[in-house]
Structures are given as structure tokens and as C-alpha cells.
Amino acid sequence: MSEILAPTGMDMPSPTLSARLRELGDFFAAPGAERLTEEQRALSLAIARRLVAATARRIDRDFDSAALWTDWLYGGLPGGDRLAYFCFARGEEHRWRARSAWTSEPAGRAPPAEAETQPDATVAPREAEQSEADEREGRAYLALQIAHRARFDAAGQPTLTAHDLDSGTYRALLNDMAGWRLERLGGDPALARQLGDHVRAALDEQTAGAGIDTAGRAYHQLLVTRGRLRAAAHDAAERHDWPTLIALLAAARDRLYAETSLALICADGDDLARLCAPLELDTGALAQVEASLARLPARAVGAGSRT
Known part of the structure; x- marks a missing residue:
């Protein structure tokens, strides 16, 4: 942002005037933005x-x-x-979630892996191992949801x-x-x-401490180990569980959650597909993301975008 200088010999009478002139100067520099x-x-x-x-x-x-x-x-x-x-x-992410059209399952619901039955003595060893892995995945997902909920105050x-x-x-x-x-x-x-x-x-x-970036990396690593990253990301997109999708993409790209959130909200078309490539989303899942983003007004998409 360039500094606004008063004509020679003239002082700025107040910080408010200075701020308004800076804003006007930015407008003059890019009237179409x-x-x-x-x-x-x-x-x-x-x-x-x-x-x-x-x-x-x-x-x-x-x-x-x-x-x-x-x-x-x-x-x-x-x-x-x-x-x-x-x-x-944070504000743009909140606006996106607020305007997103929710599908049949609420975004806060845990993925199917968490709902698997508990292992018992009659379960075959291989099935018991599978059930324990499902439990670990469910706990990692829950930790991610708790980290996301911490990003709201007591009034929501x-x-x-x-x-x-x-x-x-x-x-x-x-x-x-x-x-x-x-x-x-x-x-x-x-x-x-x-x-x-x-x-x-x-x-x-x-x-x-452990915030949403830490929880997202832990969940991502577990999914990668199990070979379930693509399935979990697809599930998140289908359920419009955008915090989970953002967290997984941030971990996959080794970027901050905030950076990834803005990148997603500002992406469109081929840019969106390239951005989401690490999650290997199919055409249907990508369409869910793009359709949801299209409902968000005043997105900063490209030069001169009117979205």
C-alpha cells in the first residue's frame, strides 16, 4: 500500500482522513478491482x-x-x-461453510470407519486388527473435529x-x-x-499445543498409512465437510490450514483441480467443491471476477 502524501505545506488533520485517503489512493490505483x-x-x-x-x-x-x-x-x-x-x-472459511448447501449427512458426523464394531475374543485376528485401525482413524477424525470446534467462541x-x-x-x-x-x-x-x-x-x-494443523497432519498420516486418503477426502467432499477437506489438503501440500483455506476459496476450474490433485478427487467430488464455492458471493477469484 502506497503512502498518501499531502501537498507541500499541508498537514493531515486526523488519522481518519489519512486512512480514507489511502483507501481512495488504492481505488485510484485499481478502479476495476x-x-x-x-x-x-x-x-x-x-x-x-x-x-x-x-x-x-x-x-x-x-x-x-x-x-x-x-x-x-x-x-x-x-x-x-x-x-x-x-x-x-478465517472469515472466508466461515462464510463458505455458512452458505454451503448441506447434503443428506451433516458435516460434523464421523466417517464410517468410526462406526465399526468393537473387536472381541471371537473375532479373527485379521478382523480385530482392522477394527483397531478403524478405531484409531475414528479417534484421529474426532481430534480434528475438536480442534475445529475450538475455533469458535462460547456463542458459536x-x-x-x-x-x-x-x-x-x-x-x-x-x-x-x-x-x-x-x-x-x-x-x-x-x-x-x-x-x-x-x-x-x-x-x-x-x-x-495441538491446533487444527497438527490434528490435520495426524489424520492425514494415518489415512496415508492405511491407503484411505483418497476415500476419506472424497467422503468429506460428498458430505460438504470442508474443515476436514481443507485440513487433509493442507497436510498433503505441507501448508498451513489458513493458507490452504484461502487458496481453495480463491480457486476455480482448472486451478481448483490442480490445487486438489494431492487428494486425487474424482470429477464428482470436485464438482461438489466447485458448486459449493460458486454459492459464495464476493470471492476473490482471478482478475476482475464477479463471482
Whole structure:
């Protein structure tokens, strides 16, 4: 984004004017490009606010996240470009799922492997091994669903967890918030040490924890070992279980879930087929994905897309 400079000798009277002129400058630079809808803007902003509130609780239980959010809304979010990527990806994924036409089975239902009968003493060894493998697959699938459910708040609204961010973005957010807290309370050295300890503890939790990327990789590896990746991916597409499909594709491409989610939502036609190639989806399954995506308005598909 280019900086907007006032004519010589003229000052910008407010940050609001500066922001509006930057937006207008972007418009002048590409008048034909589509802009964010109000829904996209509001959804991304709400996701960012929930992330800030949750992060504040990890830093200090007495953290006034509402005051910080007010300050940042006026002065701008530090690292806004990096946060925007993850918030927009989460928002677009949520819009996709909300507008997707559900088929006969709900997306949250476990795959058939989890429903297999339990092994007992009368079952032949080979059948018992098969049943145990099915149970492991069912547990891995359940872990993936739990990781996805953690990406909603108590009211069912989409949010981001620490595990959804890369370590650099999360560290920067923690440091910016701790710096704001320290400045607000007068820069006390003891508080600075305490905040530093809390930031390091939060980073350690992010490293040790298991989010949707970790759960997706574990489920993907198990499916590959069993030779069931293609079948599970096809099943996810048929049931419109988009979180599972995204997680499997992210693991297959060795990419972040957020990156893969945006790539899918922005793909169309041959690009979509190439993107999904690691899952070996057949024509019918690909058609399910493409038809569902086609129902999502204001997708960023190609140059000048009107989808």
C-alpha cells in the first residue's frame, strides 16, 4: 500500500482522513478491482477483536482488552497486514461453510470407519486388527473435529486460536499487547518482568499445543498409512465437510490450514483441480467443491471476477 502524501505545506488533520485517503489512493490505483463487502469487513474485524480478547487473558487476567481495542481501532492495529491474512482466511472459511448447501449427512458426523464394531475374543485376528485401525482413524477424525470446534467462541462465533497463527505473528501480537499494557501502567520494571514471563509462557503453550494443523497432519498420516486418503477426502467432499477437506489438503501440500483455506476459496476450474490433485478427487467430488464455492458471493477469484 502506497503512502498518501499531502501537498507541500499541508498537514493531515486526523488519522481518519489519512486512512480514507489511502483507501481512495488504492481505488485510484485499481478502479476495476473488487473491494471488501461490509460482511467481509465486519466478520474479519470481529474475529480480530475476539483474538485480541483471548490473547489478553493469556497475558494478564486483569488486562483491559476493551480499552486496548478502542485504542487500536483509532490508531491502527500493529502488524495489521499479518493479522488481516489470518482473520480474512478465517472469515472466508466461515462464510463458505455458512452458505454451503448441506447434503443428506451433516458435516460434523464421523466417517464410517468410526462406526465399526468393537473387536472381541471371537473375532479373527485379521478382523480385530482392522477394527483397531478403524478405531484409531475414528479417534484421529474426532481430534480434528475438536480442534475445529475450538475455533469458535462460547456463542458459536468464529475466532482464531493461538495455534491458527504462525509463531512470528503470534509473538508480535503478544509483544504489542504486553507493551501497551506496560505503558498504560507506567512502565514498572517488576510488571515488565511479569509480562515477559507471561508472553514466554503463551508462546510455549502455542508450541506445545495441538491446533487444527497438527490434528490435520495426524489424520492425514494415518489415512496415508492405511491407503484411505483418497476415500476419506472424497467422503468429506460428498458430505460438504470442508474443515476436514481443507485440513487433509493442507497436510498433503505441507501448508498451513489458513493458507490452504484461502487458496481453495480463491480457486476455480482448472486451478481448483490442480490445487486438489494431492487428494486425487474424482470429477464428482470436485464438482461438489466447485458448486459449493460458486454459492459464495464476493470471492476473490482471478482478475476482475464477479463471482
